[in-house]
Amino acid sequence: MFIIISTSCDSKDDDCTKTLEMPHYALEKNTLNRYYVNEEVPCDFVAPEDIGPPELKNFTYEVLYFTFTTDTKNKTSRLKFEIKLNNPNNYGVEGIPYLTIRPAGDHMEYVGNYSNLASVPCHNITANSSCILTYDQEYPFNPDIGAPESMEVVSVKYYTTN
Known part of the structure; x- marks a missing residue:
């Protein structure tokens, strides 16, 4: 689940940003553990669903x-x-x-x-x-x-x- 923390918009739409809690994963004791980091993203950014850790592409x-x-x-x-x-x-x-x-x-x-x-x-x-x-x-x-x-x-x- 993603939560919008804040948004800020200047007079230009290109400068509009929002802060989201984005999931990240760390390897700890042979397990991928999820934690969240607040990240600033453009207002039109669509947060992906957090369905688990990312799968390696081209694997x-x-x-x-x-x-x-x-x-x-x-x-x-x-x-x-x-x-x-x-x-x-x-x-x-x-x-x-x-x-x-x-x-x-x-x-x-x-x-x-x-x-x-x-x-x-x-x-x-x-x-x-x-x-x-x-x-x-x-x-x-x-x-x-x-x-x-x-x-x-x-x-x-x-x-x-x-």
Whole structure:
């Protein structure tokens, strides 16, 4: 939600400005946290809806390796992957990759930030370069519910700080 704080207009319409609380994002403890900054903008500025952190434009990715295994004897599942995150832009970025994955053959999808436990979290990608998001974790599963036999990557998005 954006709140107009004040407006000021001189005799020229070109000099009319207003102050808005604009959302910004900062990377803190593997999470993008929102905060607001008062910014002076032209009176005809239309504030965009704050629907979350900005998504990196022109972003691409390549799944180099992705495996999900279930060990019913030990009642654990292991997720291991390497995904090449590409920033083809002429500027470096700071942010967090989010993966959408789903059990193979299922319609339920899971969206997550795996950076917290990744050995290479890719919080920064320099201009015109790549970073390989590297993850390998084992989890206990609830034997009453079980675990899927396999998982697949649906998509990867990279959300940035401002």
